[in-house]
Amino acid sequence: MLKLLLRRFLFLIVTLFAVSVTVFAISELAPGDMATNVLGNTITPDQRASFNAQNGLDQPALTRYRRWMLGSDREAAQLIGAPVDRFYDTENNQTNWWVVGSNETIYRHRSEDGEVILQLERALLPDGKLGPSRIVALGDEIWVTNDEGEEIFWGVNEDGRAAMWIRGLNQSEERLTRAGWISTAGAPSAYIPLQKGLLRGDPGISLITRQPVIDTLVPRLLNTLFLAGIAFVIIMPLALFLGVIAGLYEGRPLDRVLSVGGLVATATPEFASGVFLIVIFAVWLGWFPGAVVIPPGTSIFEQPQMLILPIMTLMLVELGYVLRVTRASMSEVLRTNYIRTAVLKGLPYWQVIWRHALRNALLAPITVIMLHINWLIGGIVVVETLFGFPGLGSYVLASALNNDVFALQAATMILVVIAVVSQLLADLIYVYLNPRIRYT
Amino acid sequence: MATAEQTAGDQLPSPSATRTSRWQRLEAQLGLFRRSRIALVGLCLVGFWVVVALFADNCLVTPSCYAGIVRGDDITTWATSDEYRSWLSRYSPVEQFRGRTREGPSWDHWLGTDTRGRDIWARLAHGSRLILTLAPLSVMVALLVGGTLGLLAGYYGGMVDEVTMRILDAIIAFPQILLYLVIIASFGASATNVLIAITIAGAPGIARLVRGLTLDIKTRDYVAAAQTQGEHSWYIMVFEILPNARGPIIIDSMLRVGYAVFSIGTLGFLGLGLPPPSPDWGSIVQAGRSSIQAGRPWEALWGSLAIAMVVVGLNLIADGMSEETRRYR
Numbered sequence: 037m038l039k040l041l042l043r044r045f046l047f048l049i050v051t052l053f054a055v056s057v058t059v060f061a062i063s064e065l066a067p068g069d070m071a072t073n074v075l076g077n078t079i080t081p082d083q084r085a086s087f088n089a090q091n092g093l094d095q096p097a098l099t100r101y102r103r104w105m106l107g108s109d110r111e112a113a114q115l116i117g118a119p120v121d122r123f124y125d126t127e128n129n130q131t132n133w134w135v136v137g138s139n140e141t142i143y144r145h146r147s148e149d150g151e152v153i154l155q156l157e158r159a160l161l162p163d164g165k166l167g168p169s170r171i172v173a174l175g176d177e178i179w180v181t182n183d184e185g186e187e188i189f190w191g192v193n194e195d196g197r198a199a200m201w202i203r204g205l206n207q208s209e210e211r212l213t214r215a216g217w218i219s220t221a222g223a224p225s226a227y228i229p230l231q232k233g234l235l236r237g238d239p240g241i242s243l244i245t246r247q248p249v250i251d252t253l254v255p256r257l258l259n260t261l262f263l264a265g266i267a268f269v270i271i272m273p274l275a276l277f278l279g280v281i282a283g284l285y286e287g288r289p290l291d292r293v294l295s296v297g298g299l300v301a302t303a304t305p306e307f308a309s310g311v312f313l314i315v316i317f318a319v320w321l322g323w324f325p326g327a328v329v330i331p332p333g334t335s336i337f338e339q340p341q342m343l344i345l346p347i348m349t350l351m352l353v354e355l356g357y358v359l360r361v362t363r364a365s366m367s368e369v370l371r372t373n374y375i376r377t378a379v380l381k382g383l384p385y386w387q388v389i390w391r392h393a394l395r396n397a398l399l400a401p402i403t404v405i406m407l408h409i410n411w412l413i414g415g416i417v418v419v420e421t422l423f424g425f426p427g428l429g430s431y432v433l434a435s436a437l438n439n440d441v442f443a444l445q446a447a448t449m450i451l452v453v454i455a456v457v458s459q460l461l462a463d464l465i466y467v468y469l470n471p472r473i474r475y476t
Numbered sequence: 477m478a479t480a481e482q483t484a485g486d487q488l489p490s491p492s493a494t495r496t497s498r499w500q501r502l503e504a505q506l507g508l509f510r511r512s513r514i515a516l517v518g519l520c521l522v523g524f525w526v527v528v529a530l531f532a533d534n535c536l537v538t539p540s541c542y543a544g545i546v547r548g549d550d551i552t553t554w555a556t557s558d559e560y561r562s563w564l565s566r567y568s569p570v571e572q573f574r575g576r577t578r579e580g581p582s583w584d585h586w587l588g589t590d591t592r593g594r595d596i597w598a599r600l601a602h603g604s605r606l607i608l609t610l611a612p613l614s615v616m617v618a619l620l621v622g623g624t625l626g627l628l629a630g631y632y633g634g635m636v637d638e639v640t641m642r643i644l645d646a647i648i649a650f651p652q653i654l655l656y657l658v659i660i661a662s663f664g665a666s667a668t669n670v671l672i673a674i675t676i677a678g679a680p681g682i683a684r685l686v687r688g689l690t691l692d693i694k695t696r697d698y699v700a701a702a703q704t705q706g707e708h709s710w711y712i713m714v715f716e717i718l719p720n721a722r723g724p725i726i727i728d729s730m731l732r733v734g735y736a737v738f739s740i741g742t743l744g745f746l747g748l749g750l751p752p753p754s755p756d757w758g759s760i761v762q763a764g765r766s767s768i769q770a771g772r773p774w775e776a777l778w779g780s781l782a783i784a785m786v787v788v789g790l791n792l793i794a795d796g797m798s799e800e801t802r803r804y805r
Contacts, residue, residue, distance in 0.1 A: 054646045062658050296514065296792075303791040305738050307745040307761055308780035315773045326769055414653035418742055422765065432654070433746055436661035444661065448654050455651050 040467065048460050055452050056234070060101050063441050073439040074243045075212070083217060086210040090197060091243070092229040104240065104445070107233030109133075112198035115190040120198065120230060122248075125166055131248055133196040133230040134158075142166070145174075145191030145199070147222035150206035153178060153189055179203050192230070199224035239446030244435075249443045252431065257450065260427035263343060264416060267350040275355045276401060279362025280394065286367045295363055298356030306418040310349040314422075317345060328425045346423045353415050358405055365400040369393050399469055406462030410455050508800055515796025521789030525604045525782070531564040532601040567595040569602040569755040578772045588774040591763055596775055600782050603755035607786065610667060611736035614674040615729055621675060622682030623725070627713045629683065630690025641687070644680035652677045656739065660748040667750055670743055674736050685728055689721035696720075727797050734790035741783040757783045 071079060071087040079087070088094045092103065113119050119136045134142035137157075144156045153174045159167030179187035187203035195211070202225045209223030232238035239249045282294040301309070318326025324344045369375065370393055378388045417429035424430070428447055435443035509516045530536055561568070567585075573593040580588045587596040629640040647655075659673045693699065694717065702712045743749045744758020752759065757779050764775025 051646050051649050055650060058646075058650075059658060062662050065662065299791055299795055300788050303734060303738070303788045304784040305741050305745075305780075305787060307742065307758070308784045311761060311765075311768065311773070311776045311780040312784075314768055315777055319768060319771060319773055410649075410651040413651040414742070417653050417657075418745065421746060432657060436657045437747060439661065444658065448658060451651055451654055452649070456649050459649060 041464070044460055044463055048456055051456055052453065055456075056105065056449060057101075059445050059448050059452075060097075060104065063445065064097055070243075070439070070441060080210075082219075083210040083212075087212075090195070090209075090211075090227050090229070092227065103229075103231065103233065104442075105234050107231055107236055107238065108198070108228050109230050109232055112190075112192075112228045112230055115200070115228075116192070116198060117190070120192060122232075123160075123166060124164075127166075131251065133192055133198075135192050143192070144194060144196075145189075145201075146194055147201055147224075150201060150204060150222045153191065153201060155191075156194075188225075193224060193227075196230060198228040198230055200226040234446065234449060239449070240442040242435075242440055242443045244438050244440045244443070249446045252443070253428070253446060253450065256426060256428045256431045259425070260416060260420070260429060262337065263346060263420075263425065263427060264350070264412065266343065267347045267354070268412075270347065271351050271354045272358065272405060275358035276362050276398065278355075279359040279401065280366050280397065282359065282363040283366025283370065283397065284389065286363070286370075291363070295360060298359040298363075300356070301352045302354075302356030302360070304352070306349055306353050306415045307422050309352045310345070310419060310422045313345050313348055313352075317348075326423075328423045330426065342423075346419050346425055349419050349422070350412070350415055354408070354412060357408060357411070358401055361404045362397070362401040366393065366397040369397040372396075399466070402469065403462045403466040406458050406465065409458040413451055413455060508796060512796035512799060514792050514799075518789040518792025518794075518796065521785045522793065525608060525786055525789075528564065528601050529604040529608050531562050532598075532605055533562055533565075536562075565595075565598045565601040567598040569599045570594065570753050571598070578767055578770075578775070580772070580774055587778045590760070590775045591767060596760070596778050599755035599760060600757065600778060603757045603760065604782070604786075606667075606750065606754065607737055607740055607757055607783075610671065610740055611733050614671045614736050614740075615678065615732045617671065618675045618678035618682055618732070619725075619729060622679035623686050623718075625679065626683035626686025627690055627717065630687035631694060631709065631713050631717065633691075637687070640683070644683050647676070647680045648684075652739070653742070656743055656748065657746075660743065665743075665748050665751055670740060670749065673743075674739055677739070678732055678736070682725075682728065682732070685724065686721060689724060690717055693717045693720050723801060727794055727801070730790060730794035730797060734787050734794065737783065737787050737790065741787075 070091075070093055071084045075083070075087065085094075092100060092108075095103075109120050116135055120133055121136050121142075122131050123134050123142060124131045134144055137143050140160045141157050142160060146154045146156065148154070155172050155174050157170045157172065161167050178189050180189065182188050186205075189201045189203070191199060191201070193199040201222075205225060206221055207223040207225060208219050208221050210217055210219055229241065231240045237250060239253075241247065242249050242252070245252070278294055278298075282291045282298075285291045314326040317323050325342050326345060328342045328346065330339070330342075375388060375393055378392050379385075413429070416427065417433055419425065420427045420429035421433055428451065432444065432447040432451065434440075435447060509519050571594060573585075573589060573595070575593070576585070576589050577591055577593040578589065579585060582588070585595050585597065587600070590596055590599065625640055625644070629637040655677050656673045659676065660669055663669045663672075690713075699712060699716055702716050707716075740749065740756075741758040741761075744756040744760075745762045747759075747762060749758050750756040760779035761776045761783070764773070764777075764779060767773070768776050
């Protein structure tokens with residue numbers, strides 16, 4: 037048992053590694069370059085070069101994969117000579133990277149001419165907020181001579197990236213701000229985009245919103261888990277119950293209705309059954325809202341009536357599938373010799389069903405349900421898109437459509453982890469429930 | 477119940493006992509639709525759209541319009557040329573009727589008009605061609621890839637088997653929708669990319685099935701006989717094993733065509749299908765989605781109904797088929 041567990045776990049790790057390489061490689065192999073995909077094809081070569089350098093896209097693929105998985109803050113801290121960390125600024129509601137200095141101060145750097153480095157200092161107040169900012173010009177002693185004889189300085193620039201200035205080299209960089217592209221002088225010569233890495237819960241900055249992906253990802257994930265959780269809790273007992281009933285009455289009209297109904301419900305794509313439900317319940321009858329609209333500042337948990345139609349849509353698709361698996365398993369068990377023996381030795385009908393048939397019949401559906409999580413993820417993407425539900429599914433789609441590569445990679449990895457772990461659980465549950473496998 | 481089925485099975489002569497003519501075998505296969513009412517309903521649902529797809533333009537009736545296709549007329553030409561209009565769909569899928577947007581069903585426009593004033597029925601009719609060619613085609617490609625991998629893995633076993641199956645397991649572990657999203661978002665939305673995505677998602681399942689069947693059939697005497705005779709490995713795989721694994725593969729493929737339609741529709745709905753103005757069914761539903769709340773659900777409703785009909789129909793046929801084989805086993 038332990039050996040099996042260990043082997044499964046090892047396989048899980050290998051799978052996840054393979055998946056992470058695949059996800060990375062596919063976005064790597066995509067035709068066209070990322071800068072054009074994100075910024076449109078009207079950008080100038082200078083703008084493209086700046087974008088690539090600022091986002092670390094000019095680095096070799098291996099370096100980028102390492103930074104994506106393990107983070108880049110440690111290598112940056114080594115170059116800067118002081119630790120770097122993220123701090124939340126209540127003034128502009130943004131989380132950003134700073135150099136952590138001694139005596140409770142954090143720093144960032146800027147230069148206007150590539151000659152003088154201006155240091156922006158803010159105090160770390162005891163309540164976790166940031167104090168007022170103060171700008172000092174740094175003296176000559178900060179410059180370090182590197183192997184090529186250039187005088188360099190590593191710091192964290194205003195965009196929160198580790199950056200290297202070379203003394204006397206007054207470069208300009210193109211930056212995209214809210215006001216559009218601006219060209220600034222005194223630019224650094226090299227950048228390291230700072231992130232803690234996927235394994236430490238920081239998949240990087242969204243190329244579209246310029247905010248950490250994780251800040252959007254977590255609330256979205258919670259919304260989705262809430263939706264899927266409710267759907268799961270309603271569907272499973274109902275589907276198992278109906279499946280058992282259909283299996284018991286195999287071949288009779290009740291079974292025909294249930295299993296053909298289940299087939300039709302499962303086969304219909306989620307967006308089609310969702311449209312049918314909206315047309316019937318929202319447009320025609322006007323019972324439930326047909327879209328999820330959440331006013332800013334409120335959460336989805338406060339408006340449960342908006343979840344009714346999304347849950348019903350998910351239910352239709354999943355219900356039929358589990359029902360049919362349960363039915364097949366039940367009717368198979370009812371044909372076995374031990375059930376015949378139980379009936380022939382005169383046990384009451386319900387006792388045969390309850391004690392002997394049901395236990396064996398539910399074995400298959402329980403594992404199938406877990407394996408079906410892959411399918412449920414597809415359903416969730418479609419249902420969230422159809423109803424405008426702010427969850428992980430619609431986030432994945434939006435990132436894919438907007439070429440927001442880091443967001444897409446992160447959301448994909450989370451969903452894959454959920455899928456793979458649930459499959460592992462399915463294996464383990466099956467082994468636990470089925471003594472024939474456990475003891476071999 | 478079990479005994480009743482056994483007697484039914486006993487009455488039927490075993491297929492290998494008597495040599496039947498090609499015609500008799502075809503009739504026996506079509507007899508499925510006489511015996512299984514579910515399969516018949518499925519056949520009607522799918523058949524309806526096959527007929528619609530055949531007569532969506534006039535090429536079957538006036539073959540001169542093939543010349544147009546050879547000339548390279550594309551979908552936009554349909555708007556101007558009468559040559560293409562058939563009795564079944566009087567308008568072209570891209571012809572816009574000004575001032576007649578988002579209308580309900582009427583005599584002029586049987587199913588109404590969409591947000592751009594195009595005839596919904598014409599769009600669905602032409603869209604049926606896309607989906608009814610793309611879905612079987614992608615399943616065939618997936619069969620070719622997955623079948624080959626499964627045969628090789630099952631027949632040779634050992635390291636070949638282990639490596640192939642572990643890689644395919646990893647692909648299966650990947651939720652299909654993400655595979656589609658990542659592939660199509662990176663490589664762009666086009667018919668070819670949709671086909672590639674569906675092949676990659678479908679091939680591992682087929683490979684698993686074929687491998688299982690191969691492992692079983694490999695142990696039969698006729699395979700051993702062929703091996704003793706000194707036949708090539710590929711000959712044994714293609715001419716001894718594959719024909720005997722046919723039954724389950726056919727049923728599986730039927731289901732897979734249904735999944736492929738499902739997936740193509742879903743991709744279209746998510747905005748990853750064929751680019752506009754092609755009358756992709758999923759895109760039609762997506763385009764009509766915003767007008768549902770305004771009380772004009774026609775575009776989304778008919779699009780959903782069309783795709784549901786085809787998928788449900790294919791599933792019903794597959795269900796009837798597998799019921800049949802279970803009964804006579």
